[in-house]
Amino acid sequence: GAQGENPITYTSTVRFPGGTGRGALLMHEALEGIDTYKGGGQGASNLFNVWRNSNANPGVHKKLARLEEHTSPIQQFRLEPSFLSLPVANKTEPTRTLPGNGFGLAGLIQDILLEDRERFDALESRFLSFFTHGQRVSLRKAAGYSDPNSGPNSPGVELFFKLKNGSDLPAKFVSEGVLIILAYLAVLFSAKPPRILLLEEPENSIHPGSLRL
Numbered sequence: 001g002a003q004g005e006n007p008i009t010y011t012s013t014v015r016f017p018g019g020t021g022r023g024a025l026l027m028h029e030a031l032e033g034i035d036t037y038k039g040g041g042q043g044a045s046n047l048f049n050v051w052r053n054s055n056a057n058p059g060v061h062k063k064l065a066r067l068e069e070h071t072s073p074i075q076q077f078r079l080e081p082s083f084l085s086l087p088v089a090n091k092t093e094p095t096r097t098l099p100g101n102g103f104g105l106a107g108l109i110q111d112i113l114l115e116d117r118e119r120f121d122a123l124e125s126r127f128l129s130f131f132t133h134g135q136r137v138s139l140r141k142a143a144g145y146s147d148p149n150s151g152p153n154s155p156g157v158e159l160f161f162k163l164k165n166g167s168d169l170p171a172k173f174v175s176e177g178v179l180i181i182l183a184y185l186a187v188l189f190s191a192k193p194p195r196i197l198l199l200e201e202p203e204n205s206i207h208p209g210s211l212r213l
Contacts, residue, residue: 075187076100076198080148081176084183089144089154097190098183103148105179106159106171108186110139115191123189130181136162137182 079102088095088107094115095107113120124137137159144156159171161178171179184202187193 073192073194074196074198075194076200077102077183077187078200079180079183081179083148084176084179085159085171085174086148087142087144087152087156087158089146089152089156094191096192097187097194101148102180102183103145105183105186106139106144106157108190109137109159109182110157112186112189112191113139119189123185126189127182127185131161131178133163133165134161135164138162138168 075097077098077100081102083101083103084105086103086106088104088110091107094111095104096111098104098108109120109123112123127137128134138161139157140160142156142158143152144154144158145152146154159182161169161171161174163169184197184199187197
């Protein structure tokens with residue numbers, strides 16, 4: 001905020017329903033004495049770091065380590081559709097997942113295709129069950145972005161969609177909802193998908209009938 005104003009804070013309260021299972025008991029014990037977290041700007045984007053930095057006793061930290069072992073990795077997304085459509089510069093290392101804003105989707109799709117054609121085919125088939133006008137997902141060479149705020153100044157790849165009417169559309173000309181669904185599926189079909197996916201406002205730009213992936 002402006003100078004002299006109080007900073008904006010976010011509060012995240014973690015609650016679990018009653019249960020008798022071992023997992024539920026572990027969660028309840030691990031969170032004993034940790035009711036809320038207040039921090040500026042980042043919200044609860046890294047829950048385990050929040051809990052590590054709390055004033056919980058050592059026994060709670062040990063249980064949190066066990067909880068993290070069984071639930072990590074966790075990823076949080078607030079996808080920016082304009083970033084999803086950008087051509088992406090080639091990288092020397094594979095793109096294992098997406099950052100929170102979704103930049104690099106074309107690179108992740110390319111790496112899935114190169115690493116495991118069957119996994120790419122499964123991803124494409126699942127995607128086309130939502131995008132019924134489409135026939136294929138393809139990639140073409142293009143000048144790519146190294147980051148979403150730079151210009152397209154490096155060799156890279158761009159996403160294209162082959163339609164059933166025979167036309168080819170670059171990603172920048174398809175709807176935001178189509179790109180968001182493809183991004184979620186690409187993360188789930190990546191080589192090491194997260195165990196827990198945190199989605200901010202997942203309904204944005206997506207038709208209500210397509211919200212169940």
